[in-house]
Amino acid sequence: MELYGAKIRAPHALVMTFLFKSGSLQEKIKAILQATFTHSRNLAYFVFTYKGLLATQEKLHGSRWQFHSFLAAMVGGWLVFGDNNHINSQINMYLLSRVLFGLSRLAVEKGYIPEPKHDVFPLFSALVWGFVLWLFEYHRHTLQPSLQSSMTYLYDDSNIWHDIRDFLISNKAKPTK
Template sequence: MSSVLTNPLYRPLLEIIRSARNGVVYGGKLRFSHALVINLLYKSGPLLPRLKSVVEATKDHASVLAAFAIIYNLAVKVLQNDTFLGQKNLPLCKFIAGCIGSWIVYSGHFNLFHGGITHQITLYCFSRVMIAAGKIILDKYLTCAQPSFVNYQGESIFYKDLNNHQQKKLKNLIYDKSWKYFAILTWGLVMFIYDYQPQYLQSSLRHSMTYIYDVEMDTWNDWRDFFGF
């Protein structure tokens, strides 16, 4: 059996299986802890049905990540074959494979997977993609446009004339400022939407915000009750 693991003939299939396995493990660990906390903190009722929903959510999340891993890796293997795009177009192969995988798993077109979970994962990725895209655009702009900046001595200096440490420090400064404005705008909009039309927010976010912020009508008999002991 060990010979199968070292046989190059089986390597593509083993990589797909391994990727799917990692998706199951990661999705299971992530969703189990999240679903367990949500069910224990924000939901009421008999314990057994709530634990059952935790297991179901864990299974759904793991199946989503595993399915995408299988489809994506299989599509990459096919597309990088010389019959199609070839190895030299590997970045394009991965982009198309990602689109194919998301069409089947995340888009809801086939209604094969839990819509709430695929929605959450896609929104999570979207925020990371936007941040990464902003950094790429900034790097390209600094490299191509070569803007000038004023140093501590008040002298104008081009970006290309900065040393590596200065370039890194400048980009980190821009990243930090961009993040500040992004965070301010994001949370301003979240709190506004929660007050204006909360039903449009994702359910777990809405439940957590209700638990944290809607305390106007809460009453406490003593400090133990206040602190939840």
């Protein structure tokens, strides 16, 4: 579990740290290692908590029920991922998008909503991008900090050009004198 967390977090932390964080190389490496450790540890704690609670409920009831999974995960989520920090926030947001997608598919599968007659993915994409850029342009403070950083780099910093190096190497705004 910790190895899985390291495989997931280390590349992300490496890219985000070198793109958006300032500081010495030593400070950047420390931040990458800390983020990787925290992500890995939290995943390991969650899996241990979830599986332990699942096994306990199954032992108490004599069999496993669907609700056991939900309850064990809720308790594990509260205990492990309930601390509002940037790593837990990213993990929870990552999961939220996939949960909503899965619940939408399940609602169609169970007949709660009708099967779409046409591919709804283009509409889904249009709404996601419409909302995120509207939030970025007019309510930036509501977006998660790493998303703000990425979007600032793409949509604000790219407005300032000095020469071709800005396009090829870095388009960060240079301080005015």
